[in-house]
Amino acid sequence: MMDYKQKLNDLMLTAAKQNASDLHLAVGRRPIIRLDGVLIPLVKELILTKEDAEGLVFAFLTDEQKQNFLKLKQLDFSYNFEDKVRFRVNVYMQRGFMAVAMRLIPAQIKTIEELKLPPILHDFARLQQGFILVVGPAGHGKSTTLAAILDEINHKRTEHIITVEDPIEYIFSQDRCVISQREVGRDTLSFHSALRSILRQDPDVIMIGEIRDPETMATAMTAAETGHLVFSTLHTNSAAQTIDRIIDSFPPNQQGQIVSQLASTLVAIVSERLIPRLGGGRVPATEIMLVNAAVRNLIRERKVYQIDLVIETSVQEGMLSLNRSLVSLIKQKEVSLEQAEGLSLNPSELRILLQKS
Numbered sequence: 001m002m003d004y005k006q007k008l009n010d011l012m013l014t015a016a017k018q019n020a021s022d023l024h025l026a027v028g029r030r031p032i033i034r035l036d037g038v039l040i041p042l043v044k045e046l047i048l049t050k051e052d053a054e055g056l057v058f059a060f061l062t063d064e065q066k067q068n069f070l071k072l073k074q075l076d077f078s079y080n081f082e083d084k085v086r087f088r089v090n091v092y093m094q095r096g097f098m099a100v101a102m103r104l105i106p107a108q109i110k111t112i113e114e115l116k117l118p119p120i121l122h123d124f125a126r127l128q129q130g131f132i133l134v135v136g137p138a139g140h141g142k143s144t145t146l147a148a149i150l151d152e153i154n155h156k157r158t159e160h161i162i163t164v165e166d167p168i169e170y171i172f173s174q175d176r177c178v179i180s181q182r183e184v185g186r187d188t189l190s191f192h193s194a195l196r197s198i199l200r201q202d203p204d205v206i207m208i209g210e211i212r213d214p215e216t217m218a219t220a221m222t223a224a225e226t227g228h229l230v231f232s233t234l235h236t237n238s239a240a241q242t243i244d245r246i247i248d249s250f251p252p253n254q255q256g257q258i259v260s261q262l263a264s265t266l267v268a269i270v271s272e273r274l275i276p277r278l279g280g281g282r283v284p285a286t287e288i289m290l291v292n293a294a295v296r297n298l299i300r301e302r303k304v305y306q307i308d309l310v311i312e313t314s315v316q317e318g319m320l321s322l323n324r325s326l327v328s329l330i331k332q333k334e335v336s337l338e339q340a341e342g343l344s345l346n347p348s349e350l351r352i353l354l355q356k357s
Contacts, residue, residue, distance in 0.1 A: 004055035009081070011056075012102070014042065016085045021104055021139065023087075027053045027097040034139075036276055053098045057091050078105075078167035078183070088169055103139070105169050109151045110144065116283055117145060118325075120290075120318040121270070124231075125152040130267035131224035135236045140274045141284055142233040143169050143209070149231065150207055153177060160202055164194040165209035177205075184209075195219040199226065208232040214249045218258070224265040238322070238345065239269040239289035240307040243299060263299040266291045271322065273343055275335050283334050285343060287311065288320040323350045327357055 011031050015023040020033035027050050030041045048056075058066060060079055069075040074092040079102075081087065088103040112121045124132055134142045147170040150161060154177040161177050166184035180201070188194035191208060192215045198206060203223075211217050211232050224230045236242040243262065250258045271287040289295065294310050311319045326340040327350065337354075341347040 002052065002055065004052075004059040008056050008059045011042075011045075012081045012085065012087065015102070015104060016081075023100075023102040023104070025053060025056055025100040025102075026094065027099070036280060036282055037274065050097055053100075057098045057100060060089070061091070076167055076185070078169065086169070086171065088167055107171075109147045109170050109172070112148050112152065115141070115144065115148055117148070117272075118286055118288055118318075118320060120288060120320075121145070121149060122152065123318075124268060125149050125156065127229050127267060129224060129227050129229050131221060131230045131232075131262075131265040132268050132270070133232055133234055133242060133266075134270045134272065135234045135239075135242050136272045137237070138235060141272055145270065145272065145284075146207055146231050146233065147172075150205070153205060154179060159204035161205040161207065162198055162201060162203040163207040163209070164188065164191055164198070165207075166191065169209070191216045192219065195223070199223060199228075203228060205229045206231070210234070217246060217249065218261075221258075221261045221265050225261065230265075236271070238271050238308075239287060239311065240304050242269050242271070243304045243307070247302075247304075259300060259302065263291075263296045266299070273322075275326075275329070275339055275343055277334050278336060283329060285322060285325045285329060285335075285340075286320060287322040287325065288318065290314070290317060290319050292317060323353055326350055327353045330354060331357065 011023060015033050018033055018035060020035050022034035024032040025048060027048055030045045030047055032039050032041050061069060065075060065077060069091055076090050079087045079089050086105040088105055090101045092099055134145050136142055151172060153159060154172055154175045158176045161179045163181045168181050168183045172179045182188050182194055184190060191212060195216060206223055206228055208220055211220060211234055220230050220232055234242055236245050246262060247255055247258055268291060269289045272284045274282040275285050277283045289311050295307060298304060298306050311321050323344055323346060326344055329335045330337055330340055341350060344350045
């Protein structure tokens with residue numbers, strides 16, 4: 001009979017050694033890793049049976065987690081593997097069988113430079129208050145970017161940082177800051193309940209792992225309004241789309257107040273994608289929108305469709321369009337034109353910018 005605990009350890013070690021970003025376990029397939037955005041089956045492993053999937057799932061669940069999973073049919077949690085690697089784990093049911101998706105979280109928090117992110121992100125680590133969103137698809141580096149900014153604050157300022165995450169991803173080593181990391185389900189019932197009491201915990205900097213509902217969004221903006229620096233993430237594709245999504249998530253009778261709050265608290269939106277690098281690995285392509293007077297007016301007047309033009313014409317202020325970021329990566333021979341065009345929201349403009357540069 002298979003030793004499922006040992007097999008799970010072997011699979012996690014393989015994923016870590018291969019520098020994979022994800023590990024997937026599902027019935028009827030060999031274990032699969034995601035490497036540089038591509039899914040690759042582990043051909044030396046056997047195809048998983050129903051019994052294998054159950055054995056592997058139950059190998060890392062506590063009794064309480066097991067009960068919750070059997071009741072809810074899905075479960076999020078973080079898992080430490082021999083203090084070497086952390087995983088963000090989601091166990092779920094598919095076609096009546098158990099399955100697992102595991103995201104590898106590096107033990108070392110990288111700096112803004114190491115992540116090849118725009119230098120203007122250092123400015124966000126110096127702010128005293130405001131609301132900053134990092135947006136993009138799942139698995140494209142949002143949590144990693146926020147961790148880099150927060151760790152810079154940790155090393156350079158004396159503040160109280162509170163994070164609310166589901167589950168906790170990067171573990172911060174406290175330096176100059178006091179850092180309180182709260183996990184939904186273990187330390188608090190929900191994002192919303194954690195945020196309701198967060199201002200009583202004397203925070204300076206607040207990081208909300210993900211904004212999932214209008215109540216959490218409203219509380220985040222209120223915290224920014226009352227003198228705190230607030231960071232969070234959303235699954236949107238651009239700065240303009242993010243603002244529309246936020247406003248539209250509220251009932252019409254509340255939208256006037258939300259527009260006003262957003263215009264006064266929002267400092268920046270960073271939109272990012274990880275794109276395969278020539279020669280291996282992935283590199284971020286970013287859009288940076290800074291909220292200047294022009295952007296603030298467009299938010300208030302609900303003319304969000306004009307924001308892309310402001311970003312394109314405000315390069316001197318530190319703003320960056322996704323296409324300009326892609327052009328820079330092409331010229332540095334980091335990515336191919338084909339990859340860049342596939343990622344661009346406006347490929348024809350990308351080609352024009354490339355010709356001009």
